Amino acid sequence: MTDRVVKKNPVSAKFVVAGGFGVGKTTFVGTISEIDPLRTEAKMTSASLGVDDTSKVATKTTTTVAMDFGRITIDDDLVLYLFGTPGQERFSFMWNDLVNGALGAVVLVDSRRLADCFYAVDYFESRKIPFVVAVNEFDGMVAHEIDAVAKALQVGPDVHVISCDARSRDSVKNVLLDLFEVILERMMAANAAAVTA
Amino acid sequence: MALNDPVEPEVEMERDFVRPFLATAGRTRSSLSDLRIETLVEATAKLEDGLRFEAARVAKLCREPNSVAEISAKLKIPLGAVKVIVGDLVGSNHVRTHKTIEGETPEDMQLISRLIAGVRKL
Numbered sequence: 001m002t003d004r005v006v007k008k009n010p011v012s013a014k015f016v017v018a019g020g021f022g023v024g025k026t027t028f029v030g031t032i033s034e035i036d037p038l039r040t041e042a043k044m045t046s047a048s049l050g051v052d053d054t055s056k057v058a059t060k061t062t063t064t065v066a067m068d069f070g071r072i073t074i075d076d077d078l079v080l081y082l083f084g085t086p087g088q089e090r091f092s093f094m095w096n097d098l099v100n101g102a103l104g105a106v107v108l109v110d111s112r113r114l115a116d117c118f119y120a121v122d123y124f125e126s127r128k129i130p131f132v133v134a135v136n137e138f139d140g141m142v143a144h145e146i147d148a149v150a151k152a153l154q155v156g157p158d159v160h161v162i163s164c165d166a167r168s169r170d171s172v173k174n175v176l177l178d179l180f181e182v183i184l185e186r187m188m189a190a191n192a193a194a195v196t197a
Numbered sequence: 198m199a200l201n202d203p204v205e206p207e208v209e210m211e212r213d214f215v216r217p218f219l220a221t222a223g224r225t226r227s228s229l230s231d232l233r234i235e236t237l238v239e240a241t242a243k244l245e246d247g248l249r250f251e252a253a254r255v256a257k258l259c260r261e262p263n264s265v266a267e268i269s270a271k272l273k274i275p276l277g278a279v280k281v282i283v284g285d286l287v288g289s290n291h292v293r294t295h296k297t298i299e300g301e302t303p304e305d306m307q308l309i310s311r312l313i314a315g316v317r318k319l
Contacts, residue, residue, distance in 0.1 A: 010262050013298040013312065014235035032319070038270035040234070042277060064275075069266055074315035078308060081235045081264060097276075101233045103300045103309070173316055180313045187306050 010077040015179070016099055018124070019108035020116020021087035024136045024166035026068045028108060029082045032172045033070025037084075041066050042094065065091050067098065085120070095123060104130040104183045106175055108166065111135055111145050114152055121153055130183045134164040134175045229284040229294070234266040234276060237295040238283055248291065255282050256291045 017025045030037045041064045065086050072080040083102075086094055099105070107120045117133070124131040135149055150161040160178055165171040238255075239262040248256055254272050263271070269279045286292040298305050 009295055010237050010239075011296045011298055011308065012235045012237050012264060013308070014233070038267060040266045040269040041275055043275045067266075069270075071264075071267070072316070072319070074312060078311055078315065079237065079262075079264070080312060080316075081266065083234070083266070098234065101235065101297055101299060103298060169319070173319060176316050177313060180309055180316070183300060184306065184309045184313070187300055187309065191303065191306070 008077040012079045014102045016102045016105040018085040018120035023108045023110045025084035028166040029070040037068040109135045132179045133161040237262040
């Protein structure tokens with residue numbers, strides 16, 4: 001019979017993990033996800049890449065851009081998704097679809113390749129999307145570098161720059177909790193401003 | 198060094214999975230403009246009889262709520278095509294979509310608080 005019990009009305013929330021190629025985004029997602037990270041693919045023709053020259057139709061190719069993501073079921077009616085951005089800047093055209101509706105983002109940083117995260121920082125900053133910067137510890141070499149990273153990124157004092165180990169569940173949890181607090185604070189401030197206005 | 202992403206997004210030429218335009222009868226836009234990759238899709242009580250191909254598989258998978266991204270990953274259907282199919286299935290009342298948290302309402306603040314409590318307990 002088909003009478004399924006339609007239970008509740010689950011809601012979902014999306015967070016994005018951004019950063020350069022090989023910085024550990026999928027590791028970060030996999031460490032906390034209840035499922036092995038899944039991979040979803042979107043097909044793009046070269047036309048979607050900004051090429052709009054009909055003389056090139058014959059050579060138009062389809063590329064596939066992949067994103068890895070994980071899921072955390074908080075309870076029966078609240079589900080959290082963590083999406084890793086495609087690692088290379090040339091896929092940045094994918095970001096609007098990916099980031100649209102995201103509550104916040106983690107920018108994962110490898111301090112040896114700091115420039116790789118500039119695009120992500122600029123992107124979230126300009127769109128006023130709450131984010132935290134998490135410096136992934138490669139060979140545990142990071143603690144003293146946090147201040148230097150914050151300085152080099154030229155982010156405002158309200159942007160948290162913290163260290164993390166993408167392989168450690170507790171560490172990933174702390175990064176997410178930090179981000180959630182930032183989001184909550186911002187919402188409360190916006191709410192208070194709305195009340196006073 | 199185990200820290201590198203084991204599977205990093207990649208570009209590849211078209212592989213042998215479903216031709217998206219076949220699954221969607223040539224359409225590239227969903228009838229639902231607010232469908233996001235994290236939107237949960239859940240089957241209604243309506244019979245799946247009469248549905249074919251991808252639409253039938255999507256409806257079946259969504260007996261348990263699955264996000265648009267999960268549908269895409271589990272059934273190996275590209276995201277854009279999933280959106281079109283889900284749009285159709287909503288139109289025919291085979292599935293319904295659930296809300297996403299946008300962080301804009303006071304209720305959303307409570308949900309964020311629940312997220313914090315939930316993740317803390319992990």
